Amino acid sequence: MGKMVTIANETSSVDAYLSEPAGTPKGGLIVIHEVWGLVEHTKDVADRFAAAGYVVLAPSLLADTGMTPELAAELQVTLFDPEQRSIAQPKLREIMAPLHAPAFAARTTASLQACFEYLYGLPGVDGKVAVTGFCLGGTYSFSLATQEPRLRAAVPFYGHADLSVEQLRKIACPVLAFYGEQDAALVDKLPEQQKQMAEAGVEFTPVVYPATGHAFFNDTNRWTFNSEAADDSWRRTLGFLDEAMTAEG
Template structure:
């Protein structure tokens, strides 16, 4: 089991950044450091469990609480996920969801979020035992910000976004200095339809980009607490691919 830690004293863009993060540590010498970025539901138990699973594989993991300024709670997240999966109830809950998610679209949110992620990166990067081996992985909201952190931090060793958006021009993608492995569910049309274009832009930018699309699955297929989206086979395959990708990236 992990614990909460305040990551602070990192100067990013002339602002002092402080963020609460869940920390999960391996039993022995760490293979590397990993930032895990939660879904749009915030720092719920599922994300902490994913961090603990990575720690059991030998990684020192930080999960920043990036949505602390919203009114989202783990209980509300569970309720909303269930309601959104019911076609008859979905329209009723969408206004509430838009209200809760409004802070994500407020001016400065993206900059503050990246500053928090950068603070977590600097914290891990400064740990001698990690020897500069730091990667990022994230889900949904976290998948999108995994791409963003890869663009802004050239010292990252790997990025593993799960069903994240990367609507970025080639000029920005060229700043990525690490390999990227991205996962998608076939039914997640909003992302899968754009994947060929993203692949072309990644190729043009000279990025080592690989993607896996799992047939018959949709968004959030990795979330085993969401009975409406979870796919055990796709989840296990993505997990094993992620572990292999991290091991290869940290060994490079």
């Protein structure tokens, strides 16, 4: 359905998958991939959102890290298989090391801002742009919300929000966040995160799915996919986005 394009502004250039609706768009949506990079699953999710009425950009943020689709497929299988996890972890740590550098965060932020500006200025989008993302993309969905006051909505799936109250106060849009109950690294922090969001005045709605872990939305990962949680979060996301796009402002 979609095609690869290059999105550029004065400070950044990034390749991205562009998927467009058949009719008049409801708005624009940035879809940020998991730690596996811009794989076919992410493009499929972008196409689903386009079929629901959105102009979608899914940027390729790991192109320079060596994370190829082939390697991503291999690591995804071995990392979540209890019998093979020890094989995958060293490889994943090596690939992921550059992602913790300030330069990567700055480059990624600039790329997401370029995507936002592209969508914001499209005819028919009328300045109505939201963001969603998964895992790494969930984390950067929170991050973009702190940096772009024109966002209409943010929908992070199992992302980290290791941000101060001062940073959270910069979020001007409603946030709908999804978690799996068994994803302890995130769920254990959620009560404190809710307190901070309330203190910052953010409209924050967390949804935690019982007996569910990380990456429950990824239907290409047989170890983590949960169809009930995926279907419910999809329904909630579309309703949340539709409401945000039709709100005044």
